[in-house]
Each structure stands twice: as C-alpha cells, then as structure tokens.
Amino acid sequence: MTNxxxxxLDADLGLDDxxxxxxxxxxxxxxxxxxxxxxRHSQWSxxxxxxxxARSDPLAPISYLGLPxxxxxxxxxxxxxxxxPTGRRLRFVGFxxxxxxxxxxxxxxNTAFADMIRKPLVEDxxxxxxxDLHLLLDEASVAFREVRRRAPFxxxxxxxxxxxxxxxxxxxxxxxxxxxxxxSLQRTNNPWxxxxxxxxxxxxxxxxxxxxxxKVLEINRQRCDGFEALLPELLAGGRPLAEQDARxxxxxxxxxxxxxxxxxxxxxxxxxxxxxxxxVSAAGYAVYGxxxxxxxxxxxxxxxxxxxxxxxxxxxxxxxxxxxxxxxMAPRISRPDSIDxxxxxNIEWAHRATREAVALMESANHPLGPYLDWLVAKGIDITxxxxxxx
Numbered sequence: 337m338t339n340x341x342x343x344x345l346d347a348d349l350g351l352d353d354x355x356x357x358x359x360x361x362x363x364x365x366x367x368x369x370x371x372x373x374x375x376r377h378s379q380w381s382x383x384x385x386x387x388x389x390a391r392s393d394p395l396a397p398i399s400y401l402g403l404p405x406x407x408x409x410x411x412x413x414x415x416x417x418x419x420x421p422t423g424r425r426l427r428f429v430g431f432x433x434x435x436x437x438x439x440x441x442x443x444x445x446n447t448a449f450a451d452m453i454r455k456p457l458v459e460d461x462x463x464x465x466x467x468d469l470h471l472l473l474d475e476a477s478v479a480f481r482e483v484r485r486r487a488p489f490x491x492x493x494x495x496x497x498x499x500x501x502x503x504x505x506x507x508x509x510x511x512x513x514x515x516x517x518x519x520s521l522q523r524t525n526n527p528w529x530x531x532x533x534x535x536x537x538x539x540x541x542x543x544x545x546x547x548x549x550x551k552v553l554e555i556n557r558q559r560c561d562g563f564e565a566l567l568p569e570l571l572a573g574g575r576p577l578a579e580q581d582a583r584x585x586x587x588x589x590x591x592x593x594x595x596x597x598x599x600x601x602x603x604x605x606x607x608x609x610x611x612x613x614x615x616v617s618a619a620g621y622a623v624y625g626x627x628x629x630x631x632x633x634x635x636x637x638x639x640x641x642x643x644x645x646x647x648x649x650x651x652x653x654x655x656x657x658x659x660x661x662x663x664x665m666a667p668r669i670s671r672p673d674s675i676d677x678x679x680x681x682n683i684e685w686a687h688r689a690t691r692e693a694v695a696l697m698e699s700a701n702h703p704l705g706p707y708l709d710w711l712v713a714k715g716i717d718i719t720x721x722x723x724x725x726x
Contacts, residue, residue: 402493502541
C-alpha cells in the first residue's frame with residue numbers, strides 16, 4: 337500500500353512514539369481477503385524460510401523493508417510463521433503514510449505498532465516512516481540514510497496497490513528507479529527475497545515505460561538463441577513487438593506480457609548491481625472479481641554474483657548469463673498462476689487461507705463479527721470458521 341508525496345520536513349521524521357489505543361471502527365480492503373493470506377504463505381513466508389534455513393546461521397534475525405500496511409498484517413504473519421516457532425528475532429523498517437498524525441489510519445497504525453514492538457522477538461530498533469518509499473531516491477533524506485544504515489535486508493516487500501509498473505518513467509511513482517536504488521543498497525553475500533505487487537492495466541501504462549520495456553524484450557529476442565521459441569503465443573511473427581501490438585492484445589495476454597517484461601527488466605537491473613535473479617513464483621488475481629487477472633504478484637530470489645568483469649569479455653559473459661536467466665524465467669513468469677482459480681479448485685486450501693486470515697485479523701485485535709460479515713458479503717465461505725476452527 338503506497339503513500340502520497342509528503343512535505344519534505346515532516347516526511348524525513350521517523351516516527352517513534354506510539355501508544356496502544358482501542359482500534360477504531362474501520363472498513364476492509366483487498367489485502368484483508370483470504371487470497372492475500374495465501375500469497376503471504378506461498379509467495380512470502382515459505383520462500384523466505386527456505387532462504388533463511390540455507391544460511392550458515394539460520395536463526396539470525398530477520399530484516400524486513402517494505403510497505404506493511406496500517407495493520408502490519410504482513411509483519412504479523414512473518415513473526416508468527418518464521419519467528420515464534422524458531423526464536424528468530426525480527427527487525428523491520430516500514431513505510432506508510434498512516435504514520436503521519438493527521439492521517440485517518442494513524443490510530444490503527446499506532447495500535448498495531450505498539451502491539452508489535454511489545455513482542456519479545458521484535459527488535460526495538462524497528463521503525464516506521466510516514467514517508468513515500470520513493471524518498472529513498474533522495475540521498476539527502478533521513479529515510480535514505482536510515483535505510484542505508486540498516487541494509488541489507490532479508491526481504492524487501494514492495495506491496496503496491498496502484499499500477500506502479502506502468503507509471504511514466506519521469507513520474508515520482510515510477511518503480512524502476514526505486515528498484516535500482518534498492519539493488520544498490522543490498523550489498524550482501526547472502527540471497528534475499530524481493531516481493532513485488534502491482535496492478536496491471538493497459539490504459540494505465542505510459543508510452544515511455546512500455547516502449548522501454550519492449551526494447552528489453554527485443555534485446556533478448558535477438559541475442560538469445562531459442563528465446564522466441566519459448567513464447568510462441570507472445571512473440572509470433574519473428575519481428576519486434578511494437579507498442580501498438582502490445583496495446584492491441586487481449587487483456588489476459590497483455591497481463592502475461594507485462595509479467596514477462598518485468599522479469600526481463602529485473603534480470604538486467606540485477607546484473608548492474610552484480611546480482612542474479614530467479615523466479616520463485618508469479619501469480620495474479622482479479623482485484624474486483626469476475627474478470628481477468630489485473631493484480632500481479634512476483635516472488636523473486638536475488639543472489640550476489642561478483643564473477644563478471646567490467647571489460648569487453650565481461651560484458652559478453654554478462655550477455656550470456658542474462659540469456660540463460662531469461663530463458664529459464666520466461667516460460668514461467670509469462671504464465672502467472674491465477675490465485676482465484678487455484679482457490680476455487682482447492683477447497684481445502686481456500687478454507688485454510690480463510691481460517692488463517694481470520695486468525696491474523698484476530699491477532700491484530702480486530703473484532704471478528706464485522707470482519708466475518710464482510711467476508712460473507714464478499715462471497716467467502718466461513719461456515720468452517722464459525723464452527724470454531726480458528
């Protein structure tokens with residue numbers, strides 16, 4: 337959940353004073369649905385567990401940077417799944433405009449933070465900023481200096497609700513400079529997890545951004561033997577894919593194309609920072625239901641790669657390596673799994689996701705009655721929850 341640009345003086349102040357309040361009446365949004373709990377489990381905590389378990393010190397503290405939302409549900413989930421069973425500690429840096437006193441969700445965030453910071457496994461250094469995350473592009477900002485001091489992070493969660501992947505390259509909300517900055521801050525010898533969520537809408541895609549991403553696709557199509565054959569339905573015809581070709585695609589096909597373009601761009605951007613990326617999973621869902629997927633959720637493993645030199649030979653090696661990564665990633669990332677379809681076909685998992693979502697909301701001190709009523713209004717089966725299975 338992203339933030340609007342804020343006044344520089346106020347935005348640079350990290351907020352440390354919170355008090356536990358009675359949660360105010362509230363409404364619910366898409367990230368309160370059970371399908372988001374499925375994402376937290378399958379794309380977030382389980383892949384992160386695998387990365388942490390493979391380290392020489394698997395019980396070292398977990399370091400998180402991201403957009404946790406006013407409820408801090410994502411942090412609660414990581415704490416419950418990865419910290420409580422093992423004794424791992426959690427330290428986090430979060431960005432949310434609700435940290436500003438004048439914001440309507442400020443009391444919700446105050447209550448959530450006070451609850452989290454009291455947990456024995458949450459480190460006192462954890463902090464929330466009322467800034468826009470894009471302030472990290474300003475090296476003079478307190479937010480940048482604080483994040484740089486705390487880097488690297490084990491997981492970076494860019495859980496946007498808006499169509500940031502299509503924002504104009506000159507826009508403050510453009511995600512690509514932010515991603516490059518985050519790659520540059522992650523100077524680490526350990527693998528880490530990048531989570532990226534964005535709405536995908538053709539009408540919200542700026543021409544400059546789409547054209548730029550299509551150029552990355554064309555580079556891979558030309559230099560990577562066999563790449564085009566992996567994607568016959570997207571790259572048929574043996575010619576460059578023009579902007580109008582992309583915009584003329586059916587909605588689902590455009591969604592798949594954007595997922596592919598993002599993956600290829602991430603491969604190149606990571607190489608610039610001496611890293612390599614691999615796809616953990618690509619998934620999507622329909623924000624309002626009843627249509628095709630329009631929210632994309634990517635889980636990406638990032639690993640350091642200092643083996644490429646900067647001279648001409650190194651650049652050739654880099655191109656070869658990027659092609660290898662692209663050919664491995666392209667067939668999977670261009671076919672995101674539909675979470676809606678999966679949960680509709682797997683009732684056991686749908687029920688589990690619902691029970692876990694309800695339990696998570698309960699842990700966040702939300703009255704269950706209004707939440708359960710909201711789930712029913714959204715068409716979610718809660719009979720197994722009412723039976724006392726939480």
